[in-house]
Amino acid sequence: MTSTERVDSSGVGLRSERGPILLAVMLSIGLVAIDATILATAVPSVVEDLGGFSQFPWLFSIYLLAQAVSVPVYGKLADQRGRKPIMLFGVALFVLGSVLCGFAWSMPALIAFRLIQGLGAGAIQPIGMTIVGDIYSVAERAKVQGYIASVWGIASFVGPTLGGVFSDYISWRWIFFVNIPLGLAAAWVLLRRFEEKVAAKTRHQIDYAGTILLAVGGSLLLLGLLEGGVMWSWDSATSIAILAIAVLLLTAFVFVERRAPEPVLPLWVLGQRVLNSANAAALLVGVLMIGLSTYVPLFAQGVLGTSALVAGFALAAMTLGWPIAASLAGRIYLRLGYRTTMMFGAVIVVIGAALLLTVNSGSSVLYLALACFVIGVGLGFTASPSVVAAQSSVNWKSRGVVTGANMFARSVGSAVGVAVFGAVANGVVARRLGSEHGDLEKLPSNVLAPAIHDVYYGAAAAAVLLVFAVMFMPNRVAEQPRD
Template structure:
């Protein structure tokens, strides 16, 4: 008699951890390598697209994968995402231009959209509820571990090998993970009568893409292009709302937006995530372009924030037992104000240890805010809407990062263009070389101080925009009053 195969829980748990770790490393290691990539491919003006297109594709594909996982099962959807991520990584590694790299990041981002949400779903499937929180916490720790390893690994790869290997290392890891899930995850698929909101999904893609393209082209001399794109996004929004009202199984239920707490908490998550991408994407550029540090040290500047994020998340858990979410947000905003003012007031010759302190404070603010807004948005909805609420919270955070990285790119490019225009000896090609420590030495020594000042001014402007985001977050939180029912639910 043939024995029925069962899931090997330990092996699948390791596979899920490795998959989560792989995507966690991706963000920091690309930030570490970005100055070298810019120098190699001469693409400082397109730098933000490498981040934003990946984030946007991840955000857009996440809710679709959630629907498919209910229909087809977790295993095929998870493997499909891993295959796409691996193929995207291969194409990124083979890229010889910024355009090719950005297009490859589209594929990589679509694949990444399945990994995090399906990973948590698989954990929920194979572990009883009393063990689930501990395993989810263990899986989440991969982000903290990645924050320590990624800058060192990225720096080593860039300095000893080539930036192409930053993406190529995902290929063997991805293939091994696919094999582990394929062999050891056994699931009985129960087909559910769930439909995918194709019209809503398509309109959401059009809405976000046109909005981001419109923002990206604001610096274009032909103002007609961004105006048309933004108009398309507004029209798409109205059509999207109309269609979702009548959709049988809408990708984003509109009833959720009638809940004040849910709306405010997700807007707070969106704004703070916007500042987060500015912090993580441009601090390594500051370290390498202005301070002239190696890639490994430049990326390591953001590591304390990731470590303290994990610590702050645990702290948020205990605070939620005692206080309403809006009160905890005030605490987190204190740390974020200290963080952003620390970057705005930093002089051009600020030492490396100073940024480690700023990153430590930033991590506490990020950890408290994101954990609190996630729990609060879940607690603000009905039990049968928690899954949708969590997915929307993730979507808001990713949209915040996607849109703001476009805005930050415009701010930096405009500052550098105006700075270069003021001196006939400066060119944008020099700015590309300055950002890459390996090519900065090729620049005339007498021009370095002026070029560094231009880059310094540009990055400072990014954090002035970041300050506005934190101020808007504070104003939003003032609208959120203590809700006794919500407080009881979070206890």
């Protein structure tokens, strides 16, 4: 049976019919990818119009929180109801949030509408990746993963550019309005061209208790990690209470899931070697990505003295290396296996992190970009095969949950990275100046450089841990049938 016939028997369509579906998935993921960068360059315009400078960090935190905690829920629903309705719901919710953001009249209103956007984004990325896992065989996914990764690479250039153009020449509100035609186009193609065979409808028992415990406990955990040391000190009563309640709720979640007939996040996900390795790798990828995206531009501007645009291009070197490696990774893991390919990538990440440690105030921005490019190549060889391996290890009925868990692990990694790297940087500042400094951008270069350099040590440690996480991935994973 050919891959085309196999896909057709699973109810998703022949090779010639999958192109528009892939395009719609890429367009949908592109909405989320561009939205991750487009707002950053427009913050001054937003604050000037709406006020609320002290609240603007919540525009990013609330979005990340909503996206992260909703991912596992959408993954389970996609396994129960099918991918199409959940994906369309996510796109609709994202477009609705975009419309509301565009008409926001105050900073609190904009933050609330960003919450709606985040809930939509929580469905788009994991379900989009799940659809790709459904309609393409393992061999075909090798190339398609490169296409998906290229979306993020393009977004790293397009997002900041569009954000600057809209805020300087039109209005920051068009940052959100531009999502409307793109979202509608993606939804229309999915509605018309994407057909899937879902098992005969049965009565599903919704895991309400597990969903609530995961959503609230996960939100508090991420909130504590994101805002600890920022909105409140780590040893404050607020920080301790938030993290303690989060641990209690997530512990209760584990007990509930053990007895739930259809758990929102089955505990077997935590007991399989393939999934544990893939999720551990995803968590560390999230740590590395947030470390680079936050501190590389800051180093380029504050220490090397470049413009914001040049600093953005230095970081974009990482997102350029990622899709190149992801498109090549398939040829390697099909021949040599998953663990070999991922180990190759993890070692490249370590090499890139070592290069990053040699960057100093006398380095050129091109050298900084080279280190980011090498890390991006390593991440492409590591992250893409891990997703394919995880999806291949389960059948259709569990693929949504597995993909959602992988995306959730990456989100948690980003939150952990924010907390750890922020604590490291603030610790250096405290030693140098005698107190913590809330705005790293205003620090003198002789203080900023060692603060960020210590963050790079943290990134190097995460790269080494990535090598160990990859060791547990089997070299071969038997692809499971649809049913």
